[in-house]
Amino acid sequence: MTSPASDSELPRVRGFLSAFHRRQAARTIDFPGGFAVFDDAYALSRTNNHVLVDGTLDETDAEALPGLADELQGSLPYRHAYVLDEEVAAACREPMERAGYRHSTSLVMCHRGPVPAHGGAREVDLDVLREPATASWRRFAPQAGPEHVRDLVERRTARARGAEVVRFLAAYSAGGEVAAWVDLYLDPAAGIAQIDDLVTAEPHLGQGHAGAVLDTALSLAATAGCTTRFLTARPTDWPHRWYDRKGFEVVGSVSRFERT
Known part of the structure; x- marks a missing residue:
């Protein structure tokens, strides 16, 4: 269940995730509504080689995403894409599944409890x-x-x-x-x-x-x-x-x- 606080937290979380993926990449290719990241040093790691959509519905062409992912990741033995915004992901799901992609989600969870004492790690x-x-x-x-x-x-x-x-x-x-x-x-x-x-x-x-x-x-x-x-x-x-x-x-x- 989504917390009422999600409106203020999610944009910050999405911005952080987008920046992290871009910063850790060895090279990036931008496109309207997102970018692709690559690192030949870890070619078999999907979290280092993928397409990331971080734009809005107005910025993202959901129908074009499968072809774009194929074009950008043509040299890889897999296709992998993240979509950060839930509305954009819903728009992308049908065209991506028609193209043979499997859809899954990860929950974004924010800490709301009291800050614990240092655990000794x-x-x-x-x-x-x-x-x-x-x-x-x-x-x-x-x-x-x-x-x-x-x-x-x-x-x-x-x-x-x-x-x-x-x-x-x-x-x-x-x-x-x-x-x-x-x-x-x-x-x-x-x-x-x-x-x-x-x-x-x-x-x-x-x-x-x-x-x-x-x-x-x-x-x-x-x-x-x-x-x-x-x-x-x-x-x-x-x-x-x-x-x-x-x-x-x-x-x-x-x-x-x-x-x-």
């Missing part, structure tokens, strides 16, 4: 996360080959340029292993922060480590002056219900169109 770099992240992707995407997994892991390097401040946080087990981790993207001047890619290593599930990294991210974001703190979650997966218990509320959604 530490800031780390990609070298620390490489091994546990590789193991997690082999669990989540067993069909992905070694090159695909490599792109999914190493793309964090590109994320480091996506926002004014980017932090990778990790919680450790009593035995000193990385147990859970999360990305935190901050724009302190705009007062907005995104929490992304929260993962718990399989041997450490159910031990509170995810809560530790989430609490740390929320605490750091609030300390940086970010009053808008958001994340995205699949509506069909259980984590969004856990986020709800952690003080997040649904304020809207982002659409995804995929074809392989």
Whole structure:
């Protein structure tokens, strides 16, 4: 259910997402109502190579989007597009599905609860996360080959340029292993922060480590002056219900169109 606060929050969230995708890209191609992003260093990562529609209905030609996506992504083995505005996504859905695209959504959830105390997670770099992240992707995407997994892991390097401040946080087990981790993207001047890619290593599930990294991210974001703190979650997966218990509320959604 969409919160009444969505009218004020969603434009800020959409603006942040649009800017993040543009900033992390190695190259971009603009078109009316949006742009395409590419990074040949991570060619198998769809979040680094896609079309993003961030315009209004007046700016977006929904009927032309399938052909445009084909033209822009012609060298890729997949087609992938994000549409940030819900009304634009509704207009795009029929022409995209006629062209063979599968539609799905991610919920946009903003933190409305009290800011928790620092959870004790530490800031780390990609070298620390490489091994546990590789193991997690082999669990989540067993069909992905070694090159695909490599792109999914190493793309964090590109994320480091996506926002004014980017932090990778990790919680450790009593035995000193990385147990859970999360990305935190901050724009302190705009007062907005995104929490992304929260993962718990399989041997450490159910031990509170995810809560530790989430609490740390929320605490750091609030300390940086970010009053808008958001994340995205699949509506069909259980984590969004856990986020709800952690003080997040649904304020809207982002659409995804995929074809392989």
